[in-house]
Amino acid sequence: MQQKTERAEGANGFVPLGGKSEVAPASPLPTFDGVGGTAYVARLRGASSSDLMALICRNGYPPRSDIVNQLRGIDNPAVLRLLDSGMIDFPVDGQRYYGFVFEQPLNGRFWQSLDEVHAPLGEDFVNRRFIAPLADGLRQFADVGLMHGSVRPTNIFWRENSSGAPQLGECVTAAPGIGQPLLFESLERAQAAPHARGTGTILDDMYALGVTVLLLVLGRNPLKGIDDATLLRLRLERGSFATLVENAKLAPGHVELLRGLLHDDPRQRWNAYDLEQWCSGQRLSPKQSEFSKRASRGLVFCGKEYWQIRPLVPVLWANVAEAAKLIDGGELDRWLRRSMNDDERADRVQDAIDTLKNSGRTAYYDEQLVTMATIALDPNGPIGYRGQVVMPSGVGGGLAEAMRTGQNLQIMGEVISNQFVGFWVNQQSGGKADLVPLAQSFERMRGHVERANYGSGLERVVYELNPTLACLSPMLRGQNVIAAKDFLGALERAAMQPNRPNEPFDRHIASWVITKDRSFDYMMRAVNSSSNLQRILTVLNLYDEWQQKHGPEQIPALTGWFVTLLEPLTRRYFNRPTRDAVAAALQQAAAGGRLKAVVELLDNPAMVERDQQSFAAARQVYRATLQQIALLERHKKYHAEVAKTYGRPTATYIAWVLSAMAIVFTILRSLTAG
Amino acid sequence: MAKEQAAKAAKPGKKEKGARKGGAGKVLFVLMIFLVTIWSTACLIVPGMMPTLVALITDKDREKALALTVGATNFAGCLPFVLQLWSMGQNFDNAMKLMRDPLTWLVMLASAGVGYVIYIIVPDIVATFMAGSASGKIARLQKNLEELQRVWGPDVATDKQFDALGDIQG
Numbered sequence: 001m002q003q004k005t006e007r008a009e010g011a012n013g014f015v016p017l018g019g020k021s022e023v024a025p026a027s028p029l030p031t032f033d034g035v036g037g038t039a040y041v042a043r044l045r046g047a048s049s050s051d052l053m054a055l056i057c058r059n060g061y062p063p064r065s066d067i068v069n070q071l072r073g074i075d076n077p078a079v080l081r082l083l084d085s086g087m088i089d090f091p092v093d094g095q096r097y098y099g100f101v102f103e104q105p106l107n108g109r110f111w112q113s114l115d116e117v118h119a120p121l122g123e124d125f126v127n128r129r130f131i132a133p134l135a136d137g138l139r140q141f142a143d144v145g146l147m148h149g150s151v152r153p154t155n156i157f158w159r160e161n162s163s164g165a166p167q168l169g170e171c172v173t174a175a176p177g178i179g180q181p182l183l184f185e186s187l188e189r190a191q192a193a194p195h196a197r198g199t200g201t202i203l204d205d206m207y208a209l210g211v212t213v214l215l216l217v218l219g220r221n222p223l224k225g226i227d228d229a230t231l232l233r234l235r236l237e238r239g240s241f242a243t244l245v246e247n248a249k250l251a252p253g254h255v256e257l258l259r260g261l262l263h264d265d266p267r268q269r270w271n272a273y274d275l276e277q278w279c280s281g282q283r284l285s286p287k288q289s290e291f292s293k294r295a296s297r298g299l300v301f302c303g304k305e306y307w308q309i310r311p312l313v314p315v316l317w318a319n320v321a322e323a324a325k326l327i328d329g330g331e332l333d334r335w336l337r338r339s340m341n342d343d344e345r346a347d348r349v350q351d352a353i354d355t356l357k358n359s360g361r362t363a364y365y366d367e368q369l370v371t372m373a374t375i376a377l378d379p380n381g382p383i384g385y386r387g388q389v390v391m392p393s394g395v396g397g398g399l400a401e402a403m404r405t406g407q408n409l410q411i412m413g414e415v416i417s418n419q420f421v422g423f424w425v426n427q428q429s430g431g432k433a434d435l436v437p438l439a440q441s442f443e444r445m446r447g448h449v450e451r452a453n454y455g456s457g458l459e460r461v462v463y464e465l466n467p468t469l470a471c472l473s474p475m476l477r478g479q480n481v482i483a484a485k486d487f488l489g490a491l492e493r494a495a496m497q498p499n500r501p502n503e504p505f506d507r508h509i510a511s512w513v514i515t516k517d518r519s520f521d522y523m524m525r526a527v528n529s530s531s532n533l534q535r536i537l538t539v540l541n542l543y544d545e546w547q548q549k550h551g552p553e554q555i556p557a558l559t560g561w562f563v564t565l566l567e568p569l570t571r572r573y574f575n576r577p578t579r580d581a582v583a584a585a586l587q588q589a590a591a592g593g594r595l596k597a598v599v600e601l602l603d604n605p606a607m608v609e610r611d612q613q614s615f616a617a618a619r620q621v622y623r624a625t626l627q628q629i630a631l632l633e634r635h636k637k638y639h640a641e642v643a644k645t646y647g648r649p650t651a652t653y654i655a656w657v658l659s660a661m662a663i664v665f666t667i668l669r670s671l672t673a674g
Numbered sequence: 675m676a677k678e679q680a681a682k683a684a685k686p687g688k689k690e691k692g693a694r695k696g697g698a699g700k701v702l703f704v705l706m707i708f709l710v711t712i713w714s715t716a717c718l719i720v721p722g723m724m725p726t727l728v729a730l731i732t733d734k735d736r737e738k739a740l741a742l743t744v745g746a747t748n749f750a751g752c753l754p755f756v757l758q759l760w761s762m763g764q765n766f767d768n769a770m771k772l773m774r775d776p777l778t779w780l781v782m783l784a785s786a787g788v789g790y791v792i793y794i795i796v797p798d799i800v801a802t803f804m805a806g807s808a809s810g811k812i813a814r815l816q817k818n819l820e821e822l823q824r825v826w827g828p829d830v831a832t833d834k835q836f837d838a839l840g841d842i843q844g
Contacts, residue, residue: 534839537839569839571840572838573840574826574840576826615830618822618826618830619826619830621818622819622822625822628811629812629815629816629819632811632812633812635804635808636805636808636809636812639805640801643800644797647797647799648743648797650800651739651796651797652743652746655744655788655792656746658788658792659747660750662750662751662785663753666750667753670754
């Protein structure tokens with residue numbers, strides 16, 4: 001390891017990252033650490049000044065490497081500029097990580113923590129110097145269809161007395177939602193677990209910006225000291241705007257702004273373009289949301305009275321048995337129709353109940369009933385099932401986290417196999433067309449979950465739903481294999497380990513590989529339908545094609561591993577000299593590090609067929625020889641019979657020849673005498 | 675007699691046997707005519723070929739190898755005296771003159787004896803020779819088998835079926 005570290009780290013202390021940057025692992029920049037990564041001094045290769053910073057994703061979260069190209073297209077003073085990204089051989093712990101290289105922020109963090117107290121800033125100053133540049137930056141995110149996901153005072157680099165614009169910090173070292181305090185999440189996402197909040201939209205950024213602005217103008221966090229559960233309950237009961245702003249003294253313009261940004265109905269919330277219009281002086285007014293509707297009579301559930309739908313939903317999730325009785329017994333339906341005067345919602349809930357009943361009673365029926373009924377009650381909200389709360393787009397993130405940390409995967413599997421996401425999409429009233437791909441995707445995922453073979457199962461689902469998730473195969477632990485070109489190199493390093501597993505293939509690798517390159521789908525069928533040796537031979541063929549497509553040129557340890565595993569396959573050659581020659585050639589191939597050479601030796605149909613034909617001919621010769629020997633043995637064994645069969649005719653023949661000679665001699669003598 | 679023979683031949687199941695007997699009778703008849711014609715030669719050759727006649731009767735072998743062997747040498751032994759008779763003139767006196775000579779009997783019977791000796795010795799010699807030859811051939815063929823096993827392995831001697839990976843099927 002020490003040697004490797006010395007090799008990886010150049011003489012000047014910099015280690016290459018991506019295509020054009022290098023990082024100084026010995027020079028951390030803790031001020032700029034991100035949620036999923038730690039910051040280090042970086043520079044462009046060959047440059048003399050080290051004015052860049054690298055964020056190395058060492059916290060195990062899947063990096064947002066899939067948005068790198070879009071992010072590099074954003075050139076805005078309010079957004080940290082991303083310059084490079086890629087894998088790095090990190091010498092500190094000898095592992096490989098994904099990293100991002102940014103320009104260093106011009107200032108330090110605006111707030112170090114959310115509990116700080118600052119002097120309130122003036123309305124005009126905030127509007128001009130803070131909101132306008134950030135609105136412009138977020139508008140560019142909206143233009144490329146991205147969500148930042150980490151808008152909060154502690155991820156903004158700014159000094160109020162600095163001439164430069166505030167800069168939004170990194171948003172790439174972890175999925176949106178991870179590391180974002182609940183205070184800054186929109187109400188739907190706030191209910192979901194941090195890893196299961198999904199990708200979100202720019203509207204969620206708008207909400208976070210609204211909370212950020214509120215903290216800025218107040219100079220403090222108005223909900224400081226309140227725990228997340230209480231905060232969520234207050235927001236669900238009173239609405240986010242009312243909870244956060246409450247009695248705060250704000251300028252009328254800011255009240256209008258925050259009403260627009262903190263609206264709990266995403267369809268009514270201001271988007272980036274609305275905010276730009278507001279910044280340019282145009283005034284907008286948000287509509288009243290139907291979610292703030294109160295019932296004429298409260299619904300008593302678990303000893304408490306509920307007047308609105310949103311506060312009721314989490315309580316239904318938490319009390320499944322009672323909730324199932326409430327729903328099945330028709331009490332919820334009566335409350336919706338009579339007290340909420342909302343026949344449409346009541347019909348949706350009834351349809352959900354009918355759909356579930358028609359599909360038959362299964363295990364966890366009550367849980368499924370509550371989940372589907374709550375989706376119908378609050379279609380904007382997340383999906384709650386058996387104690388897990390996930391946004392539909394966050395199912396993949398939740399599954400990845402469960403898999404990464406070794407938690408129970410069954411619940412997420414049931415979320416997929418019960419098609420809750422498809423049901424959720426069907427319940428959406430507007431913008432449904434945009435969600436059709438999501439529903440179709442989960443329909444496919446259901447198919448994967450129901451199959452248990454290589455390249456299917458929850459392993460396949462987790463990579464399908466998290467394209468940037470590193471392969472979670474135990475043998476690739478610590479190598480963070482995200483890109484196809486890094487895969488065989490990582491396996492080569494795994495092959496060098498003394499405690500390597502039995503074979504260089506497992507369910508995670510199968511699923512990861514098929515997700516990265518679907519052209520290998522036909523091979524995966526062969527992997528699933530054959531014997532152990534055939535499976536390894538198919539894997540060898542797969543890796544051979546992978547090596548030709550993605551490199552690297554030489555992988556001697558992995559090739560040697562395959563040679564060891566497939567050595568018994570030399571027995572498919574019956575000819576012993578051929579077998580010995582192939583075995584010797586395999587050893588040479590292993591040293592060469594090219595899988596193609598092994599494939600040509602062990603999976604050469606023409607050579608195998610020739611050998612089999614020759615073997616069949618040799619068998620015929622062997623059988624014929626045995627017959628000959630049996631005949632000769634018979635000659636030896638049965639003397640009298642041989643004498644009779646062959647000897648007597650021979651005796652007759654000899655007698656006739658001798659007699660003929662005597663007769664001729666007699667006649668000739670008689671003639672000459674006469 | 676002819677009527678009786680014809681009646682016997684006409685009986686069902688004995689038709690073939692009768693035909694054979696009829697054929698042999700014809701041959702015997704022709705032979706008797708011939709011997710009557712050359713009766714002085716017959717007086718010499720019939721007694722001289724007596725060992726062959728005995729061999730023909732006693733040989734149970736289907737191919738009649740003994741009769742053929744003894745007959746050939748016996749005839750070769752009789753032929754010189756037949757030719758001598760013919761040169762002296764074919765008449766009963768000359769035939770008797772030759773018959774009264776013990777050398778004639780010695781040569782004719784000794785020639786038959788040579789046939790018997792050949793018939794007794796040669797089959798054993800042939801069998802012994804063939805056995806010796808077979809041992810050499812077997813040794814050579816065994817080496818071939820060993821070579822086949824060395825090159826193709828022990829399964830070359832079996833009927834086992836193998837799949838594409840070299841595993842035994844079934």
